[in-house]
Amino acid sequence: MCLRWLLDNMMTQCSDKLLREVSLDLMKEVIASSELLVQERFGEHPFRGDRAGQSLRASVQQLRFAYIICDPTSARVIHQDALIPAAWLCPVYKECFLGPLRAKQTRELWPVDVYVSEPQGKSMRCGVQLHKQKQCSWPWEGFSFSWDLVVCYANQHIIFWYSAPNKSYSLGGSGKRKRGPGGPLTKKPRRKRAQDRSGSVEALFLRGEQSDVRIRALGEEWNVHRVYLCQSRYFASMFRGAWRETNMDTIELQMPDENIDREALHEAFGALYRGSIFIPPGRVVAILATASMLQLDELIRQCGEVMKVTVRAQTVCSYDYSAESYRLQTVRTMCLRWLLDNMMTQCSDKLLREVSLDLMKEVIASSELLVMGVEMDVYTMLKKWMFLQLQPTWRGPRRALLPDTDSWFARSRRDSEGTPFVETEQGRAFVPVFQQLRFAYIICDPTSARIIHQDALIPAAWLCPVYKECFLGPLRATTRELWPVDVYVSEPQGKSMRCGVQLHKQKHCSWPWEGFSFSWDLVVCYANQHIIFWYSAPNKSYSLGVSLLEQRKFAFRLRLSSLDRDGRAVFRKDTGYQRLSLREDQELEVMNLENQYVVFPIHVACNFLYLH
Template sequence: MGALSSRMWSRRNPEEDEPVREEAAVEAEEAAGPSVVQEEQASEQPGVSTGQGSTGQGGHKRKGSPGGPLAKVPRRTPHKSLFLSSENSDIKIFAFQKEWYLHKSYLCCSGYFASMFCGAWRESDMDTIEMQMPDENIDLEAFHDVLGFLYSRRIVISPPRVIAILATASMLQLDELIEQCEDMMRDSVTSETVCNYYYSAESYGLQSIRFVCCQWLLDNLMTRQNDELLLEINVDLMKELIASSDLLVVGVEMDVYTTLKKWMYLQLEVPTCSGSERALLPEELSFAKFRSESDNRPFLETDRGRAFVSVFQRLRLPYIICDLPSACTIDQDGLIPATWLTPVYKEQWLALLRAEQSKELGPVDIYVSDIHGNSMRCGGQLSTDEQCSWTWSGFNFGWDLVVCYTNRRIIFHRSAMNKSGGLGVSLLWQRKVAFRLRVISLDSTGKSVLRRETDYTVLSLRKDQQLEVVNLGNEEITFPIYVACNFLYLPGESGAGPSWESSRRPMN
């Protein structure tokens, strides 16, 4: 960025001078006295904690001036050339070892300066204000640009600079500029910016941006993985993502476990290495080394592993241990304690017996407590607009379900002849399942360009019966598209899961 002397602020740029008649208008306005407007009252968003301050439309905190939320602050005619000169200056701001010769009437467009100059503060009678920045995100360039915004009402915001501008605007209580930062962040969420935007949205109370970033991560965590993105996701954020039933799972729950294992490995190894990729141990050797250093205890019970316990507890283990290869992998990895797994194995065995030997057909009512955190998450990718079908083989709790894509329609089909599951399928004439289906298409930046979602519905199918779940005939579809399903299928035992593996075959 380079050092900037205070003389830079006093230079005039002829191209930026206002017309003579505008300067005359400004002088006339000054002679008549500053115009005033009432500061908008903040309106709280329902369900958003705002602390002591209230929250504006974008979710950021507002701080009232000493006169209360309706205190009057001046709003001046845009005049950038006046900012670049020291003409008629009545206040000097000193920060970052630099000086700005400015005008209180323009600075008071900021709630921060309006409180300082118009209230019962000692700074109200001072002609030099020395400022200490409370936020490390604020830098000299951002502070200068935002001061210029108070004069010109214009500012250039780029993705690399938006957090610094946002931090400065938040300190100076400039709601209009904060909203501009929100717009920029909303339009520029990518794998490179999403985590930084998410953490900043949390810091500055931008609930809408927090939601946008969280949704992007739920859609892309398993569809466009890269080491850099996984490294930026901290424990609290990963815990929120893994716990969500909206996580777009490409494959099955075992794939979520594999993603978590990679994430934990990167969190442990990369920050401690010298920066050279050659210094990294292979993933399996790394965990074996950790276990050997801890007397072969399950890794999540070791000192280093305990930091990740809250994340792995969000895994839906019933949908992992029913598949033999997955159960063997879990056992061989030695990450998850046996005290977690033993109760799940018991529950799964009892659930299988209930499904095969009881007369209960399946769920009758759907409760929110069942839906959140208990549903089976699975999904797949359709690369082209071609007819195909796939099964989640071994859907043993009363289902022999085939999912078909044909003519832009997604159809559930019960086929009692499908006996490819490891434990076979139930031949009971009718069973019920609660399901939700989502169809999502993402552009090159990971932003959703198509999202269709059904409500949770209780489905009852008999032998060879079909149900059209989604019709995309009127939609503009960009392939690939992702088809994601959530299932609940046992009354009172929604946490139990089936043994299955994903497979696809051409449509006959």
Template sequence: MGALNSRMPWNRVGHAPDEPGAPEGEEEAEEAEEAVIEEGEESEEARPSTSQGRHKRKTGPEGQLAKAPHRKRAKDSLESIYETLFLRGEGSDVQIRALGEEWNLHKVYLCQSGYFASMFSGAWCETFMNTVELQMPDENIDCEALHEALGSLYRGSVLIPPGRVVPMLATASMLQLDNLIQQCGEIMKETVSDQTVCSYYYSAESYGLQNIRAMCLQWLLDNLMTQHSEELLREVSLDLMKEVIASSDLFVMEVEMDVYTMLKKWMFLQLQPTWRGPRRDLLPDANSWFAGARQESEGTPFLETEQGRAFVPAFQQLRLDYIICDLPSARIIDQDALIPATWLTPVYKERETRGRGPVDVYVSDFQRTSMRCGGQLLRDEQCTWRWAGFNFSWDFVVCYANRRIIFKRSALINSCGRRISLLWQRKVAFRLRLASLDRAGRAIFRKETEYQVLSLRKDEELEVMNLEYEDVVFPIYVTCNFLYLPRKGRFSE
């Protein structure tokens, strides 16, 4: 294939910054440009004004020299360099070949890249070669991204649409373009959503952007159970789902049984990726499919079948203790037959022996084993609720009134549809968290308590959080972690 003189068939969307940073070797680059222009010098009338750049000043209508503003001259100069040296490839001293295309470029500009600086340092065979063939080890790199990344070395920046961030990040990482990598990270922060979060997470993990990885993980913890998006569930990998489900920071709506239900939908969508239907049909269709699988396996729990074993690591993160304590939930678990009985038997036995002796409880225990439950405050008005299956043997009530959240222990025997403990005092460790999310799922308000121990007598109440002076945006997601403390025991860091 013949050389393309760095021209590509698509429209470029990059633009130069108002304050371009001088690349390393700027003086050499300017000299290279001057040499290029002198070699192909035409008459001043015939030569395009864009190639004149910073070498000549324009003449005004009255014959006087009009002095252009510094920023405009700098920008015009970069555009001149980009047009003359990159797009036309004038004065090229090296040809780069990759992905079936060719670029006639200049080592002095390429060496702004750590990748090319090392290549041309004298330690490699490519140092003195006029043509360099690049191998693309990353399938995320495409021709358009490589073209834009190489072009950024001549103009200082490039405009990156959100849909092109991943290929650009892959290319910038290979070429070791730190500024371009940083730019991709900033775009990710501004455009994370249910449609981008998974691809951003996987890319950030691959290319070492730990802050972006943490941001995407937090987005999933906030939104996975509040968005109810089938497309999002399809994109969540096994390892990512395992990490999300294991976290005590997961916004659970309403109780742990809902985490199980979400996992069941996710597993069905992983096994049946072509499923398309109304959201209301997803759970019934999943139940029907697993019922059929159960018949085919002659009653073998699905997670013990060949198809189901791959999903075991995610289901192992469920906090089964807070599912089997609720009779309707326990019946669903038994009916679905997804979870092996060998998982459930130790949980039942542990419940029978709980609280018989002094036990010290640590924050790490709280994070790993606490009950997760949550709800939503749609508007700023008084509201009271309980979480079903709350199994500390006392009627625990949560109240929102006058921009305050209050925990209350009710001692009315008929206030709850089950038996309650009338012991004069019970202790529970807890942490309360609130968040308001914008339409893209990004937190615009967040507040949480420290880990605390709650010890309430009959009908006693405790103000847990005050939002009177907070700039709160409704609706608010409310999520709480609870861990029962034995009568003889301590809670510590």
């Protein structure tokens, strides 16, 4: 009877005297019970009594946090009070966010069965006090499945009423897209060949006739002429300054750059006599290194031109590192552009071995990355890249790379006793790269979230705030809070959803793109050289979620590109970031390709930012 009294009166007669007298064990029993008569609208608020001491831990653990964090204000109070460890809330946010997605995709119900009694500690507790005999009604909202239950009291009857969907919110999911092969053949650019200006060049340079200085380097000697060498700022400074080599007949050169070899040095000296030389792509890095040391501006320019027209999978990484070392910014920009266009479609094991940590971080962080699929495909590619960086001797067919990667990390996980890989000694170097992933667009899919958990590459501490934001974001949207507040020319860093698809032929087709947590199901149609967005209604076959809002506002950026056999763009079109508002079943043309020569296959990529 005493326990029954406390269950009936603890929330309404909780005077300071009563709260002082309730022991820890008794409070634990009261809070754990589903019989507790809760008279708060959001009934799981913590008690306002003595909050200090580890001895209160067992009682506080009986709270049903899933029904506290569902309200943004209550969640903020929990955070500000700092009574509860974050580790307690992380699995709650995760389950609250993923639970609706599992129910949506697999129709699994939770709890599975309800008999005479409930599953221990699972039910939501809430209540209200009626003071007079009069008609009234009040809502009780579910925490993550978006059921809004209105309760009515009228004429001594209590009625439950399930409110209309457009008064609530829901959580959505994402899907994966297949990736296709590379682009069509295109004509290769012509290489520039230089011709000898006269037969005297042969005599002066190759035979060294009338030479007035000898250059010795890398075990080789060249009989050359000061008047030609002075075209180089390196030699001009040497011969005209107060240096000991100024009047020497034989000059010993020390090579500070390991990229310089005898052949490259010979070509650089020849360029002083011929004006320009033929530079094959396989030799351009060595010649650029030599030209940079000798300060041959024209030869540096020629090397840059050759690199620009020969960027491909076999050269992109070496060109990028050389362009950075020798300050060819335009070449480096082109290399980064190539990687952003091709990293997701031409990620061979050879290319993945060559991409450095800093370069991969820059690629993954960029919203320009051409994602053919969804963000989970970026994670999978990074996992294979990390494996090849750690095991560069791996050889095998392409289809075996992912299974071998998973097996290797599984062994590492067992050896480290479950420590997340990026927190191990081997994995710490990869932390800055994996931090560039947009986890909000990975965990929205239960299958992807399960893979992330099973791989154990990522610490749970990284994902806790993501689950929290993905769960609370829709709740804020119901109060008309906007995110992001403003979209200007560019997006907030790393905020947009990246997705894409490849169209192989000129034919009518359509596909869905689903929002990550606001359940907007956007159908994209390509027909007659037009691309159309269509916001599907909940009862349409394309809708994978429960899209409850009548109108969706978002910013998008649609990009089309066609790539040639070497991965260079032969066609691009970009809408830039635009704001868009769509109602149910509304269609809107976002791109018109009429009177434009489009080479198939084309890559259709989009960045989305949800506004409310």
